Amino acid sequence: MAGTTPGHDDWGRIGWTARSLGISASLTVFIVAACIGPTPFQPAGHEGGPGYTVERIAQDHFHIAFSGNSSTSRRTVEDSLAYLAAQVTLRNDADYFMIANAKSERTSSAFYANSYQHDPAGHCCRWDGVVYHEYEAAADIVIHKGAMPQDDPSAHDARAIVEELAPRIRRAGGYSVY
Numbered sequence: 534m535a536g537t538t539p540g541h542d543d544w545g546r547i548g549w550t551a552r553s554l555g556i557s558a559s560l561t562v563f564i565v566a567a568c569i570g571p572t573p574f575q576p577a578g579h580e581g582g583p584g585y586t587v588e589r590i591a592q593d594h595f596h597i598a599f600s601g602n603s604s605t606s607r608r609t610v611e612d613s614l615a616y617l618a619a620q621v622t623l624r625n626d627a628d629y630f631m632i633a634n635a636k637s638e639r640t641s642s643a644f645y646a647n648s649y650q651h652d653p654a655g656h657c658c659r660w661d662g663v664v665y666h667e668y669e670a671a672a673d674i675v676i677h678k679g680a681m682p683q684d685d686p687s688a689h690d691a692r693a694i695v696e697e698l699a700p701r702i703r704r705a706g707g708y709s710v711y
Contacts, residue, residue: 571605573705574613585617590673594633595621598671609703610668615689616698618674622691627676631687635672 577584577600588596599613614635622630681688 571609571703572599572601572613573703574616575705585613587617587621593625593627593676594673595676596671596673597621598669600669601667603667605668607668609701610670612698612701614670614672615694616702618672618689619691619694619698621674622676623695625676627678627691629681629688629690630674630676631685632689633673633675633687635670 572583575584577586581600583600583602583605585597585599590596597614597617599610599617601610601613618630618632622628676691677688681690
């Protein structure tokens with residue numbers, strides 16, 4: 534009847550509908566974010582955002598990092614970091630770089646669309662959700678001019694790395710150097 538207060542059953546339907554809409558909206562946002570694609574080679578838009586950062590520590594010493602989104606594989610993140618190191622080296626008229634230290638990290642996040650329900654067999658508390666990972670790699674590099682030492686595994690020829698990785702690096706808006 535119009536103008537009456539909803540009964541108990543009506544509140545249940547209203548609550549279920551509100552929960553369903555909230556879950557649907559949250560799931561839609563997550564799915565759209567996941568469909569964006571891997572992080573392209575571009576400067577990070579903000580601190581901690583996907584993309585690369587370069588910080589000059591000294592004339593020949595740089596701290597570089599590349600962060601990917603949940604669609605970016607660990608290999609892509611690490612390839613992008615190596616490509617960035619080579620680009621920084623060449624941009625500063627050097628020939629090779631040495632890695633002073635490097636690290637890669639994985640962070641995991643979970644999105645739960647419905648955290649409490651009974652499964653078809655009647656068991657309690659099945660979690661429906663998606664777990665996704667984001668990778669970040671960072672390194673301190675020292676750039677050098679001249680012939681690269683052949684016996685040092687931390688030394689890398691910048692031109693050779695660019696030549697090898699350029700076909701695999703997905704660039705955004707023409708970003709090829711910082």
